[in-house]
Amino acid sequence: MELLMASNLDVSVPNIARIYDAMLGGKDNFAADREAADRLLEVEPMSGLYARQHRAYIGRAVRLMAECGVRQFLDIGTGLPTMDNVHQIAHRHAPGSHVVYVDNDPAVCAHARALLAGDPGTVAVIQEDLRNPERILAHRDTRRLIDFDEPLGILITGVLHFIPDDDDPHRAIGVLTEAMCSGGHLAISHITDEEARRTRPSDNQSGLAVFAKSNAPMRPRNRADIERFLDGLEPRDPGLVCITRWRATNPAVIPADLRDVWLAAVARKP
Template sequence: MLSGHCGDLMWDEAMVGGAGPVTVGEWQPPAELNTGVPHPARMYDYYLGGKDNFPADREAAEKVIAAMPDARLGARINREFLGRAVEFAVGQGVRQFLDIGTGIPAVGSTGEVAHRVAPDARVVYVDNDPIVLTHARALLAHHLAGHTSVLHADLRDPEAILGDPGLKEALDLSRPVALMLVAVLHFVRDEEGAAETVARLRDALAPGSLLILSHGTQDFMTAQAAAETTRIYSRASSPLVLRAKEQVREFFGDFELADPGLVQLPLWQPRAELPQGWQGAAPAYAGVAIKR
């Protein structure tokens, strides 16, 4: 199941609290990190074969895999969509990326893809998980100074994101921005203001900006698999909310969907033959829309 869009890169070192580099073997989780509660970003890291997860994450992820045997393939499909969407944004002339709910950065991250095709691109990562922030800040050493930034903030508080001095320093919101909400909105409940949050972020964007979004759905799952997956995530730090196609479509507001519209995840501008079993592995919608 989609769970943030982190990845499977094994880090050689991490920067913790400004104390300097430490090896993976020496790394200790930040004090505010609750390793006993599964976290979607770390579960997703496990689906992709990563090492930045804990026993609670692995146990919950294995339960999801039992309910959805192709969950690992689904995670890879979601990451591939992110890469295609970032390249599409660059092709539209966009050079600024606001990636909220980034998850643990890895090979194929927003910044890596954007800088490969547009070295002058500016990327801001936003996440609320301490382990994500630790690794994202270590990643900065691999990018040009000033071209990648990391903010500690929560999607549920768009005003804090938009008002953050770091965001204002890194991005010019009077120019087009690609807003990345990849596999994150299905962890925001309606009563937490999911629709209002996305509308506020859309309103802050200049014409020519893009909204890049993927979202889990029950539309491509059996009722049993949907119920079991939702139950497992209910015990994680962020419960899972599966939405139907029209509910996902509403997040785009009056933005104009690019071809082929809002479609099942692997079908958004595929570049190769789809992997066997993709239909059941990717119970999610994906779309990219432009603000005119």
């Protein structure tokens, strides 16, 4: 928290990293973030469950990549450190793996540097923007820790729905996956309101209104537009599905009334 205060933020504006932290039960958030999280829980009581299930999906995605021989990871839109961060999951399944964390929020990066980058030989945190993929790839820490001739795992989870079409996130993903060699993997997750627009239009608008007041308005996409992020790649089983259903280890815990609001996939570069 001291780090966040030190960077002179406007804490009256809800921040997407801190709202998510509040949803996950973290402590790195302020009153405006907690109010936004509470409002989201009113609109969608399963929001907290989805946030936790999303972190569990990330764990399963990193594990799959490690099992496929991936030993280096680029996690773009890292978010505030939480339990089971990408390098901890990767090191559990493949000790010594290299991880480069990327976020465009200076406070997130300050926190991440303090808590995640304990071993500069394997982990780095860089402040860059997904919309400038060339800068991420050219960054000296990326070049130091990532060997582009070896399979790379790229994670872009919980981020793409904050980037409007005008900023062309599909191009950014194309540039990043182009840099991967065969055997590289891409993990994405993305909010969709395709069903909610039809079945719960008022709740849907209320949820979007919460993010409209945050530092990054939310732009849900439909399934077809999310699938386009995987162009040129081979989706691993079970394809693009609800985060909770993606390789669920215990299908018994999947709520019967689960809604497909948050889709995820992992795809391999042929």
